[in-house]
Amino acid sequence: MGWDYDPDNEFHPLPSFTGSLNGNYFHLRNVNLNRPDMNDVALFYSLKGARIQNLFIDNISVDARTYAGALAVYISSSTVSRCLMSGSVQSLDCAGGMATLISGDSQIQSCILQTNVRVRNELNPVGGSAGGITCFTQDTAFLKCSSAGTIVGKTEAGGLTAHSLASSFSECYAHVTVQASVAGGLAASVKDGSFTDCYARGIASGKTYAAGLIAKTDGMVLNNTDNAEINRCFAAVRTRVDGEGEIAAGLIASSTNTNVTASYWDSERSGNNSSVGGERRTTADMSFPYAANSFVGWDFNAVWASDPDYSKNSGYPWLRNLPPTAVILLGDKYSGGEGTAAKPYQIASVADWQQLCRSQEDWTKHFEIIRDLDFTGVIAVPLGRNYNRIHPDHPVPFFQGTLEGNHKRLINLSMPQAEEEDVALFYHLKNAVIRNLNIEQVHIVSGERAAALAVYLEDSTVINCFVSGTISGDAYAGGIAARIMSQGSLVQRCRADVEIHTTADYATAGGIAALLLDGTVEQCSSAGTIQGKSWSGGLLGNIFSGNIARCTSVAHVTGRSAGGMAGLIDRGTCSTSYAHGRVQGEVAAGFAAETVSSVLNDCYARGQTRGVHCAAGFIARLNNRLNDKADNAQINRCYAAVRLKLTSDNGIAGGLIGENGGAEVITSYWDKEYSGTLISAGGAGRTTTEMTHPHAANTYINWDLNGIWAADENGNMNAGYPWLRNLPRPPQDDENDIEGEEPDVEGEEPGIEGEEPGIEGEEPDVEGEEPGIEGEEPGIEGEEPGIEGEEPGIEGEEPGIEGEGPDVEGEGPDVEGEEPGIEGEEPEVEGEVSINPEKKGCAGCGCASKDLRTSVKDLLGDWLLVALCLSVLFMSTLLRRKV
CATH class of the missing domain: 2.160.20.110 (Pectate Lyase C-like)
Structure with missing residues (x-):
């Protein structure tokens, strides 16, 4: 239709x-x-x-x-x-x-x-x-069905069926008034078959038999005995018969060949203390908080639900997947209001919400939610997806009005509709405003695009909303929206704590949205698990020309290209934001897997990153080109303190940047001890001591530690690293890292195997000190280099340190072509960016823009410096001998 x-x-x-x-x-x-x-x-x-x-x-x-x-x-x-x-x-x-x-x-x-x-x-x-x-049923399965109304028959009448032969009823109920010669709350007559997790409420009046659940049961069918089964059912039904000698029963009036298990009737409500099956209980026993001997062995997690406030089922248990309110189909239009800004329509029930979904003429008006809405068991569809294209009042699928949530909750919203392409609470928001709405414990499944709030968000504003639950889409999945479109869109002060999954090879996933196509996301946060096949980001999957400001993500992210904050940032901007989580992918980074012609200011990443081809602390692939034209891509005042792991022999590891296509990296740093690597295609490496309070003089140069950043003086805000003072407190004590895991970048050994970089127990080098004996320059007059009596260069020892060398016992040689360590490294010049040489077996980036300079020491390496010192000493010795 x-x-x-x-x-x-x-x-x-x-x-x-x-x-x-x-x-x-x-x-x-x-x-x-x-x-x-x-x-x-x-x-x-x-x-x-x-x-x-x-x-x-x-x-x-x-x-x-x-x-x-x-x-x-x-x-x-x-x-x-x-x-x-x-x-x-x-x-x-x-x-x-x-x-x-x-x-x-x-x-x-x-x-x-x-x-x-x-x-x-x-x-x-x-x-x-x-x-x-139905009047009669045979060999039929009924699941999660209900009936409400008045059922009047001549011979037999039942709330669900008059006669049942070899049929099964599971998770069904009837709330009815039944009248006939033989009357039952669920059925008049049952032969064979079963009733499991069912209940009846209302009134049953009969002339010969009246029972709260089933009037007559029999397991005998065509001379073959197969017991009828009644399991975990109850009845709270007023039962009565007209004449003397007739039978009225609380649960079952007449029964042969029937097994009744863990089933009960309310003797006070029914007015009868007898039944040929089941157990008698009082109203107090059967209504919340339920007696210990009632509802024994019932599943109150997946099938049944309690009614603690007596609002659902008068205190009796109710079926979690089929709430009593589900029978309310039509009624007055909403629960009040006029649809204006001053007097918005009031949504007080699921029925009101369903009315809104049906009323296209109201999709430009004003609404407010005045009570929590529980969608358990309700058949829900996106507002606007199945719209009437020829509707005279609103022939478009957009919701263009306002919805004030009043901090109320929409809970247990379930839309498992894998056959549909677009699934969310709203199909398309355009020029709409949604405020102060909590959507909790959602279960969304779509064949293409999925989200909790809206599939498409265009020129709309979403403020102070929260979503939680599981969201699965074949191609695009996000917590708030699947796609945020247009410059006029704003998502502000929203939170998502979700499990997101995508399945298609090209799929994109993000905690707030899968795609940001222009627009702004600010003061938002995400948590949970983001699993995408292609691009995945803790906050956003892909960003195209959009803006992120003052956002956080502590989500754990996996995907082919995965970033703690975003998978891809293309011509976007990001400022004063952080990501602290676990990131894993073929290309993985603590903040973004890839950026193209984008600007990032005052951001940081912490946590753990595991990559196959590339693993980086901040950005895996940093590009400065758009359509073969140079653009102004920059990384300003950012840092990474991220553990890195590579799972391939030829992968690239970067403490801050994995690969750099020529973008500027200005006054940005990575913790080379914590990351386990000395290499980065941009930024300056620092020790943990230098990067944590009280901070080294050559770190965080020209950073605003009064207005934007704050020092972690006591080490209890961000493990000693600077934190963004206007954002929520970061996770503490590396709680998002893999417990006890040491940095392990394959192909790099910055220190003893299995240890943090540096020799255990060795103090960090004094800034500006050359390799050699502590406090002593090589070549002191009267002393030969190396151990006394030995010529320089004896195999297995390094000259100049008596009994000590960088090759510690049990430690393998440094990777060929890599600097042996950070010992004696000269301080970076303010504003400079060091790009390390290529490492063996990697496609390490050696390109640099005109603003990038490399120090002589970085190009020559410590080995060349040591050789130069030895040559000078040797020449000095020869000259002295000639004299």
Whole structure:
């Protein structure tokens, strides 16, 4: 179906149907099938091998001589799922809220009936059965279905069915008034089959039998004994019979060959202390907080839920996946208000929200939520996805109004719709404002794009919202939105604590959004787990021309290209933000996997990064080119204190930057001890002591430690590293790192294997000191280099340090082509960036822009300096001997 349908004249029944009908959650309203002189009247004559889903039938009226149903007269070998029906159905003989006969291994799932069903001629001596869902069922499975209304029959009547033969009912309930000769809260007569995790409430009145759950049960079918089963069911039903000697029972009135397990009835409510099965309890025993001997062995985590405030089911347990409020289909339009800014429409129930989803004419108006909304078991669809394209008031799928959440919660919103491309609370927000809304414990599944709040966010503002739960999309998945579009979009002061998964090879995932296509995200934070196939970021998957400011992410991120804050930043800006989490991917970095022509100011990354081809503390691949033209890409006043691990022999590791395509890196640093690497394609390496309070003089040069940054004087804010004073407190004590793991960049050994860089117990070198004996310059007059009596260069020893050399016992030689360590390194010149030479087996970047300079010492290395000193000493000795 493509839109709601409200026929002007009488509706003619349709013939047999064997195909598939997806109602797309649209409505058939006010259908008139009043044919009192016709047999077999329903919307369809029969369904055989058919599939009906997502169809709402509102206020239907059916009247027949015999056999009447709202959907079909006969249903065989068919599936009916996620359908809602309301109205009235009546006939002279057999009537059912959905159908008169359902058989042939049919499946009825997640259907809600709110129909009044009646056999209107009480003088009929033969027929006269009525059921809330069906009059008769055989070999059918019912799952998560409910019935509410008045069910009146001649011979038998039941809240769900009059007769059940070899059928199963699971997680179903009826809240009804039932009247017939034989009346049962769920069923009048049951042979074989089972009722599991079901309940009945209301009134059951009979002339011969009346029971709260089932009037008569029998396991005997065609002379074959197969016990009927009743497991974990209860009844809170007023039961009564008209004559003397008749039977009224709290749970079951008559039973043979039936097993009843962990099932109960409320003796006070029923007015009966007897039943041929089940256990008697008082109202206090069966209502919250529940007696210890009631509901024994029931699953209150996945199937049942408690009712502590007596608002759901009068204190009785209720089915978690089918709440009692789900039967409310239609009512007054919202719970108050006028839709204006001064008097917004009030949303006080799930029914109000569903009304908003149906009312396209209201999508430009003002709303407020005045109570928490629990969507448990509710069939929810995105507002705007299935819109009516020819609707005169609002022929577009956008919500363009305002929604004030008042800090209320929308909880247990479930949209497992893998067959749909776009799944979220809203399909598309355009020129809309959403404020102060919490969406908690969502379960979203989409075949393409998925988010908790909106699939598309265009020229809209979302302020102070929170989302939590699990979100899965094949291609794009985000916490707040899948795609944030246009410069006029703003997401501000929003938080996401989510588990996000994507499955397609090109998929993109982010804690707040998968894609930021222009617009601004500020003062936002993310936590949880972000798992993407391609680009993944703790806050945003990909950024194109967008802005990030004052944001944080402590999410754990995995993907082919993964960053603690973003997967890709392309022509974007980012300022005063940090990421502190675990990042893992083929290309992985503590902050961003890749940047293109972007500017990052006053940011930092902490945590742990594990990469296959490239692992970097801050940015793995830093590019300064857009369409082969140089652009002004910069990294200003940023640092990284990130443990690095490479999982391939030919990978690239960078303490701050992995690869640099010519961008400027200004007064930015990495902790070379903590990272485990001395190499970076930009920035200056510093020791942990130099980077933590009280900070070395050559670190954090020209940083604003009064307005933007703050010193961690006591080491209890950010492990001694500077922290951003206007952001939430970072995680403490490396709680996002892999516990106890040492830095381990494959192919680099900055110190003894398995230790932090540097020799254990050795003090850091004095700034500006050349290698040699502490406090002594090589070549002191009268002393030969090396051990006394030995010539320089004896194998296995380094000259100039008596009994000591950089090769500590058990330590392997330094990687070929790499500087042996940081011992004696000269301080960096303010504003300079050191680019290390390529390391063996890596595609290390050696390019530099005109503003990048390399010190002589970095090019020559410590070995050349030592050789130069030895040459000078040797020449001096020869000259003295000649003299």
